[in-house]
Structure formats: structure tokens, C-alpha cells
Amino acid sequence: MEQQSDMGVRRFGRVNWLGTRTLMGREVKRFMNVWSQTVIAPLINAGLFLMIFTIAIGPQRGDVMGVPFMTFLAPGILTMTVIQNAFANTSSSLASAKVQGNIVDTLMPPLSAAEIVTGYLFGAVARGFLVAVVIGLGCMVFLNIIPQNLIWVVTFVFLGSVLMGGLGLIAGIFANKFDQLSAISNFLITPLAFLSGTFYSIDALPAFLQKLSHANPFFYIIDGVRHGMIGVSDSSPWIGLEVVSVACIIVVGINWRWIKTGYRLKA
Numbered sequence: 001m002e003q004q005s006d007m008g009v010r011r012f013g014r015v016n017w018l019g020t021r022t023l024m025g026r027e028v029k030r031f032m033n034v035w036s037q038t039v040i041a042p043l044i045n046a047g048l049f050l051m052i053f054t055i056a057i058g059p060q061r062g063d064v065m066g067v068p069f070m071t072f073l074a075p076g077i078l079t080m081t082v083i084q085n086a087f088a089n090t091s092s093s094l095a096s097a098k099v100q101g102n103i104v105d106t107l108m109p110p111l112s113a114a115e116i117v118t119g120y121l122f123g124a125v126a127r128g129f130l131v132a133v134v135i136g137l138g139c140m141v142f143l144n145i146i147p148q149n150l151i152w153v154v155t156f157v158f159l160g161s162v163l164m165g166g167l168g169l170i171a172g173i174f175a176n177k178f179d180q181l182s183a184i185s186n187f188l189i190t191p192l193a194f195l196s197g198t199f200y201s202i203d204a205l206p207a208f209l210q211k212l213s214h215a216n217p218f219f220y221i222i223d224g225v226r227h228g229m230i231g232v233s234d235s236s237p238w239i240g241l242e243v244v245s246v247a248c249i250i251v252v253g254i255n256w257r258w259i260k261t262g263y264r265l266k267a
Contacts, residue, residue: 018217020115025107027123038089042131043138050143053199065201065232074143075145075226078135079246082157086124086164087189089169093120094172095181103265105127113260117169117252123157124165132157136229145229146265152228152237159244160221163190166251173264192218197226198249202234219246 031038053073064072064235076215097103132153139145147153167189175181196218202210213219218241233240260263 007234008128015116016111018027018109018112019109020119022124023052023111023116023119027089027093027120028126030093030125031127038085038127039130039134042085043134045139046077046081046135047171048072049157063075064202065234067230067232070143071145071230072201072232073199074139074145074200075229078132078139078229079156079160079200079251080126080193080196080223081135082132082225083160083164083193083218084189085167086128086161089124090165090168091172091175091181091185092168093123094169095178098172098175098265099177105256105257107262107265116259117166117255120169121165121252121255124168125161128161128164139229143156147229149228154227154228155241156221156228156237156244157242159248160225161219162243163217163248163251166248166255169255170258171252173258176264192216196222197234217244220244 015133018137050070050073054070057069061069063069078100094103099108111221136147136153138242171181171184171189175184192202195213202213202219203214219236220243223233224237224240224244227237255262
């Protein structure tokens with residue numbers, strides 16, 4: 001009887017805080033070890049996007065939603081970069097562990113599925129916020145964009161990082177080699193990010209495409225950050241908050257279930 005009762009409670013408590021913190025720290029150190037790729041590269045890419053659009057379109061481009069085009073564009077590029085990096089952090093981490101055969105180092109320690117998911121998502125959120133801060137500072141210095149509502153910016157950067165980190169876990173679990181992971185990123189994540197109002201207001205789209213955009217959670221992430229940064233948006237941030245929150249719950253639920261059952265992780 002004593003042995004059975006001990007099985008229900010782990011010796012370190014209901015939550016393995018030490019193990020969870022260790023996994024969190026590992027995920028942060030993993031991307032900080034290559035900070036030139038995870039911090040400097042996104043900043044350069046965002047700057048190149050803005051420079052190319054400035055050169056290609058020029059000053060003749062009128063205002064969008066009552067603000068200069070570069071001001072409208074900057075939050076979209078910031079958010080697109082954040083969600084791409086959050087996705088890359090979890091997907092590459094898990095896929096690398098599977099390909100190299102050391103996924104057992106994550107699955108064998110006394111960590112529950114919820115604790116493993118939390119550790120991976122923390123890394124995605126940390127990387128997402130780091131990228132957002134770096135690009136946001138660049139926008140303040142070079143474009144004089146001061147966030148109008150920092151709470152909305154932080155909220156949607158957080159939710160966007162959680163959602164994309166969760167999708168990255170799904171991709172990493174599903175993919176057995178890097179080619180499959182690249183296909184998911186190139187044919188699913190990148191198109192959804194580019195076609196979510198990053199470079200334009202969806203009011204410019206035909207009615208049918210506008211309806212499709214409203215079914216895309218990426219649109220609400222970008223729109224919510226834009227609302228927080230420059231005070232304009234295509235939809236209410238409250239609607240975006242609801243849609244993205246529901247999407248996060250669904251995706252994280254899938255993460256928990258797949259890791260708990262060892263789907264495509266255990267031989």
C-alpha cells in the first residue's frame with residue numbers, strides 16, 4: 001500500500017521546478033550560444049525589408065490607415081520576425097534532438113508532459129521577446145515609432161510566441177528529418193505569415209480573401225501588435241485576443257497530448 005501511494009506523488013513535489021527551470025535554461029542557452037543568428041540576423045533582415053520597400057515604393061506611396069507606409073509596415077515586419085523565430089526555436093530544438101538521437105535526454109528525466117511543454121515554450125517566448133525588443137528599439141531610433149499601448153504589444157508578442165512555439169513543437173514532433181521541417185516552414189508557416197496583413201491592410205483585399213484572412217490566427221497576432229505600436233488596426237484587439245488565446249489552448253493541448261503519449265518520439 002505504501003509503495004502504491006508513493007507512485008502518485010513524486011519525491012520533489014507535484015511540480016518538478018528544478019527540472020523545469022533546467023529545461024528552460026537549456027532552451028535559452030541554446031539560442032543565445034548563436035546570438036549572431038538569433039539576435040543580429042533578425043534585426044538585419046527587418047532592416048533590409050524596410051530599406052527594400054522604401055527604395056522600391058519610394059515617397060510616392062500614400063498613407064495607409066492614416067499613417068505613413070513605413071510606420072504601418074514596421075509592426076508587421078517586427079511581428080513576422082518574432083513568430084518565425086519562435087517557431088524556429090522549438091521546431092529546430094526538438095527536430096535536432098530526434099535526428100541526433102538524444103531526445104531520450106529530454107524524455108527520460110522525471111519531467112511530466114506539461115513540464116516539458118513549458119520548458120520548450122519558455123525558450124520560444126524568450127527568443128520572441130528578445131527579437132521584439134531589439135527590432136522595437138530599432139523602430140524607435142530610426143522611425144521614431146513609440147508604442148501607443150505597450151500592454152497590447154506585450155500581450156500579442158507573448159501569445160504569438162506561445163502559438164508559434166507550440167506549432168514548432170508539432171512540426172518538430174511530426175518531422176523525422178530536417179527536409180520535412182523545412183517543408184513545413186516553407187509551405188505553411190512562411191505563406192501564412194506573409195499573407196496575414198504584414199505588408200498591407202486587408203481592406204485592400206477582395207471580400208473573399210478578407211474572410212480568409214479573418215480565419216488566420218497569424219493575422220490577429222500581427223494586427224494586435226500593430227494596434228499596440230501605432231494605434232491602428234484592421235480589427236478589434238479584443239477579438240484578436242480571443243481568437244489567438246483559443247488557438248494557443250488548442251495547440252498547447254496537442255503538444256501536451258503528443259508528448260504525454262510519446263507520439264512519434266518513442267521508438
